[in-house]
Amino acid sequence: MLTSNPSGMPFIGGRFARVDGPLKVTGRAEYSSDYNFPGLLYAVPVCATISTGKITHMDTSHAIKMPGVHEIFTRANIGPLQRVPKHNHGQMILDEHRPPLADDVIRYWGQYVAVVVADTFEQATAAARRVHVEYDAHTPDVRMAMTTGGKTDIDSHRGDTQTGFSTAPVKIDQTYSTPIETHNPIELHASVATWDGHNFTLYETTQSIMNHRRVMAAMLGVPVERMRIVMKFLGSGFGGKLWPWPHALLAAAAARNLERPIKLVVSRKMMFEDVGHRPNTQQRMRLGADHDGRLLSLQQDYLCSTAPNENNKEPCGEATPFLYSTPNLRVTGGLVRRDIAPSTAMRGPGAVPGLFAVESAMDELAVALDMDPVQLRQRNEPKIDESRNVPFSSRHMSECLSEGAKKFGWDKRNPKIGSMREGDTILGWGMASCAWMAARLPADVSVELHADNTARVLSATQDIGTGTYTVLAQLVAEYTGIPLDRITVDIGDSKLPPGPLSGGSMVTASVIPATKQAAEAALHQVMQAATQPGAAFAGTAMDELRVENGRVRRKGDAGNGRSLGSILADAHLDRVSGKGSSKSSSKDADADKLSFHSYGTHFVEVRWQPRIARLRVHRLVTMIDGGRIINERTARNQIEGAIVMGVGMALFEQTEYDARSGAPINSNLADYLVATHADQPALDVTFLDYPDYALNPLGARGVGEIGLAGVAPAIANAVYHATGVRVRQLPIRIEDLLQSRVSV
Amino acid sequence: MQAFQFMRANSIQHAIGAAAHASTAQQGASVRYVAGGTTLLDLMKLDVEYPQLVIDINRLPLGEVEHTATGLKIGALVRNADLAQHPVVKRDYPVLSEALLSGASGQLRNMATTSGNLLQRTRCMYFRDTAMACNKRQPGSGCAAIAGVNRMLAVLGTSEHCIATNPSDMNVALMALDASVVIHGLRGERQVPIGEFFVLPGGDPQRENVLEPGDLITHVLLPAPPAGTRSHYLKLRDRASYEFALASAAVAVQVVDGHIQHVRVALGGVGTRPWRSPEAEQALKGRAPNETAFTAAAEAALRDARPQSQNAFKIELARRCLRHALATATA
């Protein structure tokens, strides 16, 4: 288990403060909407007030005359915006393919129908309200309950689930559902677009500057070389900022059309309407087991909603096929069309709602078997990934279970419902396991070493608030010995060497090999300079030198050696630059021979006060098997933040659609509830810290998402233990709990 | 938000004179006073309120709490945060302090004023969205909430035209404290008992209170509580803070010789106005303060409740809330 710094490497594994922290706490960090340019104008979209139908008439004549208004763009004058090519090898990802204002058809509430450009935000807002739009509206279908009918895909299949299930002596057959959840990063989506007649520079709120660049170039019809994307700081994204959304195109098109810089900041209400959400899911779980708790069959048949024109699937079976040992398993998934805006990835897509169903069903199975839920999971711990018949690269789920139970005090649990009390309060103890993918994306990184003994690392990746600036600085410090405060991290700009997107918890794992390679290449050049005739180590073979703490010395020499910078200065070199490039892990030689994932467990105590129907999550013990932890502070921050998000998912979060209009009606932060500080339980997070060397030289995986997976079912299971109410439909609400018969 | 004129009132008469020409002081008024602004600006940004003239009253001398022979005289501009921490309020009217502190957030309470809180508007989501039908915002357009998302809305005092909840915590406490509202208007000063200040929606939900054009609230008066009165505010909601009440209860109880002598019961989060319950008070008066009496009071308070499609649970929640508040106040 992770203690202080087990790696033996000075800059890897310890607790490092964020290198960008001072900028953030002093307000000097420039977020995308902070950029201002001379002549900048403000754009405010006009949003549809129907969910399905057609625009029959639009009158901008009053609005265009309002003070400060420069232009109102509609379908008639927005100018060319193209669809991305259908076959683009996954190079141009977006979840809403229709370019904004492409036609008069309305497919969801809040769809942009026009955009007003004015001198100030207030003027544009006032004028946007005065654009008069008439519609031919149809009745939208925004029902949350879903039935099949359409085609379903088989995501994973082994054995014969039909026989396995029907012949099992103990069975669970239940349906679980999760609502539409809306990402609510505090930073709103925003675009500041500039166009100089040839080149676009777009300041965007994006988790993927490189994908953003390709998509925007294609849709605006310019070569990628003439498209630059900048994103220096993100006020979080949670997946909602992975792919470009229509507002970015409106801003860029307006900048092009007016030849003025344009700022467009999406409102909180539009955050619920126009920039994606996690779709609702409905999952039928069928589990069959023998009396000893061995799983004989596991079936997960899920449905999720999708927009009329998109096929965005929430892959609820993400973690199911390899989580447990069972001879018979089948996961199927289907899409159900609703008149709701396109959905998108949200932290832990698929696995997070999927594990709510799987881990709730496992708890129900434990109850049916009268077996401890930890023991049930231990009993079904697989030796290999049975879905692909390959070993795991590194899996310590069993330790997550046993150590988590120990830390939590699980052995004191009385399984009887409502039996654990403190005065008027009933304690509920529940647990769940979780898993999340591990992989690397292609990454290019450059490392420069400068004559003033500083270093710079460059890559067109981005820090979405998770700590990428800090981790890159640590890697360079580790490989060069240059201290953290002498390292500049240059990311968040598409003109840098192409780096990975920030999604799937993959950035850290992805940049390690390329950064190592780049640092070594740069050091190699320093060595060359050092061993040149007339240089400090002239005549010494390069392999007789070593670099330690930013200094070069002869192996075996006790002396001080020479600093990297002074060697460059002697050679009249201002800097050297090394390049590193690494491929996607799917191209690794052993990619097909191993199964890469992270694992974990959550143990939860909820407190239920039946007299006042008050439920609070009191404490959590979480174990994470996420490979080698590079920075204990930023990693803990990810897991703890994710757990708090999980409290919200379990108890509060739900985007509600008005049945008649199809509008997401609780589209603000007072009515869409997320966890507050006061809702935060006591958290106790432990990293097992087993390096996974098959993934990269440091053995790091990723911890951005796994912390959310499994929290909601662990809470639901604890709620059942306290109240006897099994809630299969998130969020768990007071109205559900009022049915509890447990009294004090 | 639409463009508007802004002026600063330098006296009470100045304010009243400037506001008096409006045709209504209710929804859609063309003149609005602004105190803390936390309700008004919010609604103006949503275009739910669109005054042509906004009168800043923050410089008026209405920011003091005076302890008088008959009780407490609270200036309209006393901030919620200050009122909640006022030593006399904490000592003699804990229900008010607790109610204020359970509302909104620290930042909002620093801005929010006594008169602004009194007049805060419903959080009905359809009221706040100009694309939706809403009789309160646009008389005669219908009520989208009745067949829509209505979990947060009222079960008491509703009509077929409007089911919006009065969301204030403070108002519920004021009901239990027999407060009255001091209003200065064109025809001078008047005092309105809090129980008569708010009106039921009936067929006219755009009218929420008795204010007429020009009327300026200057003070809220609290009579001295009967000796030995204990009061308490309990608020129940989904999350632990920063949320309006699903159900709340303000109670003030004086127990003499083991029997309830004086009692005030008011409920929040369930009524179209802050909901005083004479029925519950009747059920408690003269009784010993015990579970049986509390249960009878809770039954009586909710007897006339009429649930909507999503909020039937509030009836049971309000009952539990009231029972527990009474038990706590008399413990």
Ligand SMILES: Cc1cc2nc3c(=O)[nH]c(=O)nc-3n(C[C@H](O)[C@H](O)[C@H](O)COP(=O)(O)OP(=O)(O)OC[C@H]3O[C@@H](n4cnc5c(N)ncnc54)[C@H](O)[C@@H]3O)c2cc1C
């Ligand atoms: C996110 C959020 C959460 C909240 N949560 C809660 C909560 O949990 N519980 C709760 O009780 N409240 C809550 N509130 C509401 C808050 O308490 C009110 O917004 C606040 O009390 C209003 O006071 P103000 O001074 O800012 O009012 P203003 O916005 O200045 O005024 C409100 C109205 O009163 C009128 N007015 C003000 N003063 C006078 C006067 N002297 N005479 C005549 N008319 C006057 C104004 O014209 C306006 O129409 C919340 C608000 C927000 C924004």
Ligand code: SF4
């Ligand atoms: S409940 Fe009242 S405020 Fe809400 S929509 Fe109906 S009329 Fe409007």
